[in-house]
Amino acid sequence: MGNTIVNMKNVSFHYGSRQALSNINFQIKQGDFTGLVGPNGGGKTTLIKLILGLEKPTAGEITIFDTPVQKYKQKSKIGYVSQKANSFNRGFPATVAEVVAMGLTAKLGYFKRLSKEDKRKIKQAIEQVGMAEYTHENIGNLSGGQQQRIFIARALVSEPELIILDEPTVGVDAENVEKFFDLLHELNKQNITLLLVTHDIGTMTQHANQIVCLNKTLHFHGKPSSFQSLSKEQLSDYYGHPLNLVTHQH
Numbered sequence: 138m139g140n141t142i143v144n145m146k147n148v149s150f151h152y153g154s155r156q157a158l159s160n161i162n163f164q165i166k167q168g169d170f171t172g173l174v175g176p177n178g179g180g181k182t183t184l185i186k187l188i189l190g191l192e193k194p195t196a197g198e199i200t201i202f203d204t205p206v207q208k209y210k211q212k213s214k215i216g217y218v219s220q221k222a223n224s225f226n227r228g229f230p231a232t233v234a235e236v237v238a239m240g241l242t243a244k245l246g247y248f249k250r251l252s253k254e255d256k257r258k259i260k261q262a263i264e265q266v267g268m269a270e271y272t273h274e275n276i277g278n279l280s281g282g283q284q285q286r287i288f289i290a291r292a293l294v295s296e297p298e299l300i301i302l303d304e305p306t307v308g309v310d311a312e313n314v315e316k317f318f319d320l321l322h323e324l325n326k327q328n329i330t331l332l333l334v335t336h337d338i339g340t341m342t343q344h345a346n347q348i349v350c351l352n353k354t355l356h357f358h359g360k361p362s363s364f365q366s367l368s369k370e371q372l373s374d375y376y377g378h379p380l381n382l383v384t385h386q387h
Contacts, residue, residue: 140167148197157183163358170325172341172348173334176376179352216292216300220307240294262294282313302333
């Protein structure tokens with residue numbers, strides 16, 4: 138793997154008097170596909186907010202591309218895909234190309250015209266996710282799985298080095314979940330670093346090269362094969378309730 142993209146050193150975070158994260162240490166290197174797993178309320182979303190600079194650690198240090206996160210300015214190098222499939226407004230009047238173009242807003246502002254190079258990037262991002270034939274389709278006419286591909290294209294259009302995905306397959310049917318992970322795997326082979334928050338730990342272990350298991354503290358950080366070898370008792374201890382790891386075969 139390459140250079141360190143995310144480095145968390147002794148990171149803790151409190152919401153008032155409630156501790157959400159305690160003494161978190163791990164790295165994400167260039168080319169990693171990291172699966173972030175853990176129970177609801179375990180601090181996964183808080184961790185993402187810290188990496189994106191939306192919250193400031195109570196203690197410890199986070200660097201992004203070797204720069205303290207609060208001082209990091211090159212936001213276009215980080216793409217973000219949130220839970221959209223189950224909550225997107227299907228009446229939203231925008232085409233696929235227009236939604237993808239929104240990924241250039243940080244660079245262009247809201248009222249600048251698209252250049253020839255911008256249009257090339259939009260076309261390329263849509264092609265990367267295999268949705269070229271839907272370029273002029275209204276986003277609301279697409280299925281949940283297709284919409285998520287477009288939201289990835291929106292993240293890709295700024296040519297990021299890291300893409301963070303927060304439970305992107307919520308509301309997507311099983312067949313499209315497999316296709317979605319296959320797409321992520323292809324993007325990762327293009328040296329795009331991925332951090333994916335998911336409850337589907339069985340599927341995640343088939344694609345990621347490292348698993349981070351978080352429940353306020355860091356319970357596990359290592360290879361998927363090592364995570365799969367954990368006992369039911371260990372997993373249940375990490376999650377705070379009984380749990381079985383189900384592995385999906387392709």
